[in-house]
Amino acid sequence: MNGTRHEEFRAYVAERGPALLRAAMRLTPDRTEAEDLVQAALAKTYLAWDRIHDRAALDGYVRRAMANTQISWWRRRKLEIYPTDELPDRPVDDHTRRSELRDALGRALRRLPERQRVTLMLRYYEDMSETEVAHVLGVSVGTVKSTVSRAVARLRDDGALGDDFPGPPPPHS
Structure with a gap:
């Protein structure tokens, strides 16, 4: 990615970062995981930057990447969770x-x-x-x-x- 495109991407992230984090917080209630989700989606966007010709569609591209990444993470975690006869000792937050x-x-x-x-x-x-x-x-x-x-x-x-x-x-x- 040349310098101009790099600056264009940096400007996009600086301008839209807070809104993208709010969108990620709708996908996961954990702020740290939401921040990771934004970073992962922005990394994918950075790699595809030259293929995204319609700059007005950037938010949609990043949000789709966040949704796909979150689904992938959820599926991976789902395989790591096994049923047990013992209930956890810690209470579950009531939201x-x-x-x-x-x-x-x-x-x-x-x-x-x-x-x-x-x-x-x-x-x-x-x-x-x-x-x-x-x-x-x-x-x-x-x-x-x-x-x-x-x-x-x-x-x-x-x-x-x-x-x-x-x-x-x-x-x-």
Whole structure:
């Protein structure tokens, strides 16, 4: 891979890395395994970089590579797990509350006006800076800030979320 392509790949990873990690976290709840999954998929993408002519399809290519890799890892582990008559001594985590909160948050997001929902998704799910969100939506940075502020306030006031909604994560930019 020549220097230009190498820089192009590095720029892609720098820009899309956080979003790809979030996608990997949907395939496996373990952050370390999700990071490994992203790295494995990016290694495959790096090797195929010259064959991927449609750069708009890169996310799809990497996500497909993550899914295929995760399936391969799951199958390999499945062969390593054997039934036993003894139950493990450690308790299994109950993720029910986290699932309930995720469902409630999804419903609360759908109750937001579309502009607030889209702004929140771009800002926190896609991990875009306020400037990037403003550019994508064709509005000022101040409009993005006020829209996010109003949306978060509505989510905090949403009775279905209760006291469990702390607000969005701190911005990365």
